[in-house]
Amino acid sequence: MRSSTAPLTPVEVLELSVRGEPVGAASVAALVRAWLDGVATDAQMGAWCAAACAQGLGAGATEALTKALVASGDRLELATLGPTGDTHSTGGVGDSTTLAAAPIAAALGVRIAKASGRGLGHTGGTVDRLEAIPGYQVDLPLDRFVRQVRDVGIAVIGAGARLAPADARLHVLRDETGTVRSAGLIAASIMSKKIAGGAGAIALDVKVGDGAFFASVEEARGAATAMAALARPWGRRVVWTISSMEQPLGRRVGNALEVREAGEVLRGEGPPDLRELAVRVAADVAEATGVIAPGEGEARAAAAVSDGTALAVAERWVEAQEGDPAVWSDDGALPAAPERRVVGAPGGGWVSRLAARRVGETARWLGAGRLHRHQTVDPVAGLELLAKVGDRVEPGDPLAVVHARDPALAGRGAELFLHAVELADAPPEPIPLIIDRGGDDA
C-alpha cells in the first residue's frame, strides 16, 4: 500500500512475514529501528522473530538486520593494533571452547578482542561463564577494552553495553519468546557483534546436532557461509569449523564447572574432545590473521599449551579484568554447589546416546540458564558427566553428578538427566567431532 521505495509499517511487515512472504531490506531495517526507538513494541519484534523461525529469514532480511544491529552502537576499528582475532561458537552444551581457545590464540600473537553474549535457550554463554569467575568484570568501557587488547593481548567483554547493543536486547527477547533456533537470526546476531567488535579475523565454531541450533550439516554449512558473506563487505576474514553437538562437549555443563574444565585444557589436561576443538579454533584464528603460517597452527597451539604460555596469558587476562587468576588452576577459587547428587546407571551396557539438548535443558532447569527474562543464572548449577557415548557401564555405576542449589533441585535434576541417556547392548558408532571446515583464505 506504499510506493515501492518507502518502507512498510511494522504491522505490514508482520502480516507478510507470518505468511512467509518476502519484505524488502528497507522495511526490515525500519522495523528494527522502530523497535529500538520504542515505536515498534516487544510484541511486534517477538512476533517477527517467531515468523523468522517458522518461515525462515532471507539473505536480504538477514543482512538488513545485521546492519541495523551494528548501527545501533559503536563500531571499533582495531587495525592499528596489528593482527586481531575473535572466536565464536554458535552455541552448544558444555561448550567452554572459547575460554581455552582465546588465550591459546593470544599466546600465539593474535590480539584477541572479543565481545560475547549470554546463554540462549538450553545452551551456555561466554558472559555467563565469565561471571562465574569471582571479581571478573564483563562490562568494561570501550577505551579500557581497547587498551587491554593492546597491552595484555586479550580482552573478553559482554557485547551489551556499547557494541551492537540492539543485539543484546534482541537476545533477551529471543530467549523470552522461544525464537532462538533460526539460522538467519543466529547469523545476524553473531556477525553484528563480530563486526562491531572490530577484530580482523573471526574463527567460527558452528555446532550441529541434537544440542545445537542447527539440526543438519547442510543447515550449519549454510549458516557458516552466510556469516562469512555478512562479514566480507566489512573487510573481515571468516574461517569456520562445523563440529558435532550430538552429546555435550567435554565432561562439565554449567558456568563455574565449564570454567574449571577450560582451566584443565589450559594446563594440558581435560577431556580430549574439548582439547582438540580449543586447539583447532585457536589455530584457525592464528592462521587467518597471518601470524602463523598455514598448516602450522595446530602444532604451535598445542605447544603454547604444553609450555604454559597459554595458561600464563589466561591468568594475565583474568587479572586485567579484576577476576581471580587462580580460577584456571585452583578448584577452590571457583564457587561450588552445596548439593551434589550422583546419578547411577539404571542398567548395564554401552552409553549409546547422551542427548545434548536434554542435558542442556536439565542444566538450564537447575539454574545454569534462563527460563524467563528476569531469572538470575546460578553459577554453580550444572552437571559433571562421568560417562560419555561409547563408555561401558555396569548397573549402578555413576553416570553423572548433579550440582544444585538444594536437595530438591538435585533430585529432580537427576531424574531429568536420565531422560538424556540411552544404553545399548553393543558399542555405538563413534561420533566424529570435527565434521567440516572452510572459510576465506588468509
Add this chain to the structure above:
Amino acid sequence: MRSSTAPLTPVEVLELSVRGEPVGAASVAALVRAWLDGVATDAQMGAWCAAACAQGLGAGATEALTKALVASGDRLELATLGPTGDTHSTGGVGDSTTLAAAPIAAALGVRIAKASGRGLGHTGGTVDRLEAIPGYQVDLPLDRFVRQVRDVGIAVIGAGARLAPADARLHVLRDETGTVRSAGLIAASIMSKKIAGGAGAIALDVKVGDGAFFASVEEARGAATAMAALARPWGRRVVWTISSMEQPLGRRVGNALEVREAGEVLRGEGPPDLRELAVRVAADVAEATGVIAPGEGEARAAAAVSDGTALAVAERWVEAQEGDPAVWSDDGALPAAPERRVVGAPGGGWVSRLAARRVGETARWLGAGRLHRHQTVDPVAGLELLAKVGDRVEPGDPLAVVHARDPALAGRGAELFLHAVELADAPPEPIPLIIDRGGDDA
C-alpha cells in the same frame, strides 16, 4: 522436560510452536493464563500468535484458547429471557451487515444479545462503527445490558469490559503484531465472545476471498464447522453462511459511512448485496432460535423491513444506548468528512476487479482502522464506491469518493484506491454473494 501431565513453560510452548510441533491443551491454557496474570509477556503472546499464523493452530489448542478466553471474565446465561440470538461476521470490508441484520432479527421476536469487537487489520469492526453514532454507549454494565435485551429486545455492546476480556486484549495484540489471519485464532476469538455473551443461537457470516481472513471456501468451511463444534459443548446452536469478500460489500467503507448504509437497508433501500445478506443473516438467527419456522425466515425478514418494524426497533435500540436514533434516516445526524475527493476512472471499460483488501487497506490508511495500537479511529474516514464489479465506465467517470480528514490524506487515498481497481474490455463473470450455508438444525 516435565512430566507428561504438567503444563510446559511459556518458553517451552513457544519453542515447539514456532517449529509447528504440537503442545498439549493444558500448556496452551497455562500460557494464556500466565499472559493474563502478567507472568508471560506481550512479546511471548505475540510470538505465539505469529506461530499460530505461520504453522496453524490445532483443534485442541483452539479449544483450550477459547476456554481460557471465556474463563477470563463473566459468562451470561440468558435462557430465562426466551429465544436469544447473536450474529457475527468474520470480518470484511464495507461489511455493515450486523447493524442491519440485528434489528431485523429483533423485529422478528429474537432477543438480540450481542457483544462485538473492534476492527482488525484492514477490516472494520462493529464497535468502531457504533462509536461513529453520536452519543452511543458501547460500554454498558452487564446488568443494564441484560435489562435492555429483555425490555428493548436488542443490545449491542463492546465485549471488552466483562465478557471474555482476555479476547479484547488479544485482539489488540493481534492487530499490533499482524497476526489477525489465523483460522484458529479467529475461531477462538469469535466463539469466546459468543459463549460469554450467552445467546442461545448464533448466526455466523464467514467471509471468503481477497478482503477476508479466509482465502478459500475450504478454509472458511473449516473455520465455520470448527466454530460450530466449539459452541456445541456449551449448548449453543450455530448456523453459518459463507459469503464472498472479493469486492467490498455494499457501496460504503468506513465507520460513519457504513452506519449510513445500514440505515438505507433498514429503510428498504441500499445496495442489493448488503440487503440480501442482512436479510439472510436475520432469517438464519430467527429460524435457529425457533421463533420463525424453517424456510419462512427470509420472507418474514423482508416484510419486517418493508413494514418499518425493523427500523423502529433499530431506533429504540440506539436510543436505549444513548445514541441519536436519527442516524438511521437522517444523514445530518452522522459526522461527515471535511474533505471529499472524487476518483475518476483512468480509462474506459468494465470494472473487472475491486480488490476488497486494498480498498480496506486504503480505508485503514485514511484512518478508518488502526496501523498501531494507540491510534484513534477516525469515524468519518473512508470511501464511497460509485462503480462495482461488472459496471461499465467511460474514462474520467467517477469510480469512488474518498472521505478524509484533510486534502493531503484525500489525495494519497485516491492514489491508493486506484491500485484496487482493474478495468477490462469485456464484462467479467459475476461474483456470487452467498457461497454456502450450514450449521446445527433447529
